[in-house]
Amino acid sequence: MALLTKKDANLIIDPLADNNPITIQVLGICSALAITAELKASVVMAISVIFVMGVGNVVISLMRNIIPSKIRIIVQLVVIAALVIVVDQVLKAFAYELSKTLAVFVGLIITNCIIMGRFEAFALGNGPWRSFLDGIGNALGYGVILIIVGFFRELLGSGTLFGYPVLGDPITKTGLYSIGYENNGFMILPPAALIVVGILIWVQRSRNTALIEEN
């Protein structure tokens, strides 16, 4: 960590837990819930957001002194939209099946409030290097939640991880299924994502009581 001062390192570490964009700042919920039925989609989504956040934060931070504040939202949206088009085209070229599963949610990275939120809160007031770290940190915090939720939903919902069966075969009744275990089909349905995130928030706040909200 010779490259990073302690203050810079905090920019990356803070959003991973105590200032997590999803569970604490309440940003970027939409995509976090919609695509987490499979672990693979969650990982790809996390990587796409890390790319868009890192590059976008640097670009906005470089332009911060020349953007007129009245039209800054449009400028920010155009920067994000251009980056998202790159991500979308790359996905279509190299992972076509996956880009079908993610469908419109790649496009919805544009309106992912994490990105706008960090532009407004950080990149507009800080230099490119610190903005880059902040972008990567927040995107990682987002990715961690996505991967945790995706892990539980795929494991409990279809008994697989990354598409590989890990609990045995439900049809020929091997592994866990031979003693009567059944997949919980509910975990694949959209509402399960909300409940899993709700429980994550519960766990996090019981461990760190400083985060508990007033009623």
Place this chain on the structure above:
Amino acid sequence: MLEHLELFFKSIFIDNMVFAVFLGMCSYLAVSKKVATAVGLGAAVIFVLGVTVPLNWLLDQYILQEGALVWLGPEYADYDLSFLSFIMFIATIATMVQLVEIVVEKFSPALYNSLGIFLPLIAVNCAILGGSLFMQAREIPSLALAFNYGISSGIGWFLAILAIAAIREKIRYSNVPAPLRGLGITFIITGLMGIGFQSFGGMLTGGDEGADSPVPETAVRDIEVKEESEVPASEAEAEKKKEEVVISYNDALNK
């Protein structure tokens, strides 16, 4: 006419923006602490969706789709600009939101004061961009249907935020475990409401269209009428009834 009706109920209940595809969750969670503000934001969302979805439909039909540029002349027939749709759609939305803000401020200061703070928020509400992207993905065939889709998705979002705001106002007096307070319990309640909305899934797809569809549709219309009639009622009354309606969704389905 029938396809309009079908799309209308489908977008409100089955493909509800919040419960089925999780769009607009950020503002849904952030602005749902009070019923009054939730109504303001919900109305603004209906309005903006009703304007931007048809506009983006026109853009998609005449500029972006493969071969859409043919009206310029036969030599343009091979162009496919659909990779530009994200940037075009979001530019349309951002401009429209600013335009609407200016027009409303000029002509109706009262409406501006009640909507004003929410309008800029809406440009980054993913329900708006999602509406346009789903419109494109589902290949909605006509301008009138696109308008219908925009309005009815907006109504679906409005109902969702109204319901959660009413529940959150009530839950303030309940004894929720401390770590779950605020955000956590809201997530779990939304999940439970989502399960309720899942039961609408069989409404239009189940069984023979001709034999099955009239019955559930009338049932939904009853609920719809009930809800519309209670929106203007006084606030305290509205939120009380709202909870009853949320429960009665499931009752109605069980019968």
